[in-house]
Structures are given as structure tokens and as C-alpha cells.
Amino acid sequence: MAPRNIIIDTDPGQDDAVAILLALASPELNVLGITAVAGNVPLNLTQKNARIVCELAGFPETLVFAGCDTPLSRKLVTAEHVHGKTGLDGPQLDAPEMPLQDAHAVDWIIETCRAAQAKSITLCPLGPLTNIATALTRAPDIKDAIEEIVLMGGAYFAVGNITPAAEFNIYVDPEAAKIVFDAGLPLTVMPLDMTHKALTTKPRIDKFRQMGTTVGTMTAAWTDFFERFDMEKYGSEGAPLHDPTVIAYLINPDLFTGRQINVEIETQSELTLGMTVADWWGVTDRAPNCMFMGDLDAEGFYELLAERLATLQ
Ligand code: RIB
Numbered sequence: 001m002a003p004r005n006i007i008i009d010t011d012p013g014q015d016d017a018v019a020i021l022l023a024l025a026s027p028e029l030n031v032l033g034i035t036a037v038a039g040n041v042p043l044n045l046t047q048k049n050a051r052i053v054c055e056l057a058g059f060p061e062t063l064v065f066a067g068c069d070t071p072l073s074r075k076l077v078t079a080e081h082v083h084g085k086t087g088l089d090g091p092q093l094d095a096p097e098m099p100l101q102d103a104h105a106v107d108w109i110i111e112t113c114r115a116a117q118a119k120s121i122t123l124c125p126l127g128p129l130t131n132i133a134t135a136l137t138r139a140p141d142i143k144d145a146i147e148e149i150v151l152m153g154g155a156y157f158a159v160g161n162i163t164p165a166a167e168f169n170i171y172v173d174p175e176a177a178k179i180v181f182d183a184g185l186p187l188t189v190m191p192l193d194m195t196h197k198a199l200t201t202k203p204r205i206d207k208f209r210q211m212g213t214t215v216g217t218m219t220a221a222w223t224d225f226f227e228r229f230d231m232e233k234y235g236s237e238g239a240p241l242h243d244p245t246v247i248a249y250l251i252n253p254d255l256f257t258g259r260q261i262n263v264e265i266e267t268q269s270e271l272t273l274g275m276t277v278a279d280w281w282g283v284t285d286r287a288p289n290c291m292f293m294g295d296l297d298a299e300g301f302y303e304l305l306a307e308r309l310a311t312l313q
């Protein structure tokens with residue numbers, strides 16, 4: 001079977017970094033390119049971090065583009081309190097040598113989709129949805145080329161992680177999220193409800209540490225840094241490893257369970273801005289617009305992650 005063509009839209013972020021490593025290590029996937037967006041840290045860092053990770057994975061030829069540096073109509077909110085000043089705090093990292101592509105990420109997404117076969121590209125947003133929403137607004141015709149959007153974002157039972165009501169990726173650019181959720185494209189959502197069950201427990205992270213490879217050591221150092229914030233906040237035995245669940249879903253969807261439901265995005269109320277109002281119990285007549293994941297086989301997820309990352313140096 002031919003590898004699945006994907007575009008990863010990302011705001012590295014330690015968990016984004018592990019997602020990129022998993023994608024590059026998986027022959028089922030063909031990473032057409034990586035588009036950076038402002039989110040966890042500003043764009044000048046997310047585009048640099050994306051290149052650092054591609055070089056670490058041994059794929060310096062990967063096309064990396066810089067996209068939008070602010071949300072559609074709001075000030076950027078970042079998350080250095082979680083990811084550190086660089087966005088990839090934890091291990092010492094050298095500056096990347098591989099080039100950043102000249103084209104703007106949104107222009108490249110549009111051009112790539114317009115040149116592609118129908119339903120031949122899967123978009124994998126791991127950060128705020130500004131790039132994706134801008135591309136869909138500027139060139140609605142690109143929908144023909146999009147097979148599916150599989151994104152990390154949102155929360156319902158797990159409630160918010162950046163406000164009491166909202167998950168970070170949606171909160172940073174709720175207007176962009178509304179455009180994506182209203183686009184009428186096949187949409188699969190990996191929310192906190194599920195990612196909070198994918199914890200970086202010590203036995204799981206020790207597997208990366210014991211690989212004896214640079215990738216394994218870096219992954220363990222990133223999760224050691226990244227998890228301290230959530231463990232303190234939730235009192236849990238690890239932190240949710242959010243973004244790699246998007247890539248794991250593409251490789252083995254049976255690891256995840258969810259429901260086809262309606263999800264609307266709050267863009268008016270400052271109190272609940274960015275909330276994903278998920279009709280999990282079907283109490284409205286709103287048409288379902290996404291597969292919203294509620295659970296995963298966490299052991300299976302970490303086994304897949306360890307197996308694939310062990311193939312990198
Ligand atoms: O809320 C978690 C999400 O926000 C993850 O994608 C993390 O990387 C940050 O972007």
C-alpha cells in the first residue's frame with residue numbers, strides 16, 4: 001500500500017517534536033512537508049525547532065516552512081511556562097543547519113494541494129489552526145485534495161488546560177478553529193479527554209532512555225522537562241503526551257476510540273473563549289462534524305512510539 005501523504009502543521013513544543021520523530025520514522029507515512037505556526041513559542045522558534053527535530057531524526061532534506069506568526073484576529077498567547085523559553089527546553093540543542101524554505105507555509109499548502117490528486121493529502125495540525133484556516137479561506141478549492149484533517153486540540157470532559165474552559169491549541173486562535181471545524185471536511189479530533197490518558201510514566205520514558213540513541217536520550221530529556229508542569233498541576237504520575245497521538249492514529253487507528261459528534265467552537269464569550277462545545281451525548285440536533293476521541297490503548301500507543309523511535313539514531 002502506498003504511504004499516506006501528510007502535512008504536519010506544528011508549534012514545537014516537546015510533544016510536537018516527538019510527533020515529528022514518529023512520523024519520520026514510520027514508512028506508512030510520506031511527510032510532504034512541515035509547516036510551522038506560532039503557538040507554544042513564537043514563530044521564529046517553532047520554525048527553528050521543527051528543523052532541529054528533522055535533523056535529529058536524520059531527515060535534513062525535509063521541507064520546513066514558516067507560516068503565520070499571529071492568530072487571525074487576536075494577540076498571540078504562548079506557553080513558555082510549559083515548554084520553556086526555547087520551546088524545546090530539556091536537552092542542549094545545536095542550531096539547525098538545514099534550510100528553512102523561502103515560501104510562506106500557507107502559500108506552499110495551497111500550491112501543494114492544488115497540484116495533488118483528489119483526497120490525497122492528510123493535514124495533521126498539532127498547534128493553533130491559523131495556517132490551516134488561512135489556507136482554507138484563501139483557497140477553498142484545496143478542500144478537494146484533502147482526504148482528512150487529524151488534529152490535536154479541544155477538550156470536553158477533561159475541560160481546559162490554558163483556561164478553565166479551553167485547550168491551548170483552540171484557545172490561541174478560536175476563529176481559526178471555527179473555520180476548520182465548519183469546513184465540512186472529514187475531521188478527527190484528538191482532545192485532552194483522550195491525551196490525558198497517555199501519560200509519560202517512568203517505565204514508559206525509561207524505555208526511551210535505555211535505547212542508547214541520541215533520539216531516545218533527547219525524547220527522555222524532553223519529556224522529563226515537559227512533564228514537570230502537568231505532574232505538578234494534576235498530581236499525576238506523568239504528563240499527557242498530546243501530539244504524537246495524531247501520528248499514532250494514522251499508523252494504527254484501532255488504538256483509539258471515540259464518537260462521531262457535533263463540536264462547536266466558542267468565539268464570542270471571553271469567559272469560555274476557545275471552548276470546544278462537544279455534543280457527546282447527542283442532546284442537540286446539530287449535525288456531527290468530527291470524530292472526537294475519548295480513549296486510547298495507552299500501552300499500545302507507547303509500544304508503537306518506542307518501536308518506531310528505536311529505528312532512529
Ligand atoms: O494543549 C496541548 C497542545 O498545546 C499540544 O499541541 C501542545 O504542543 C500545545 O501546542
Ligand code: CA
Binds near residue numbers: 011013015243
Ligand atoms: Ca503542539
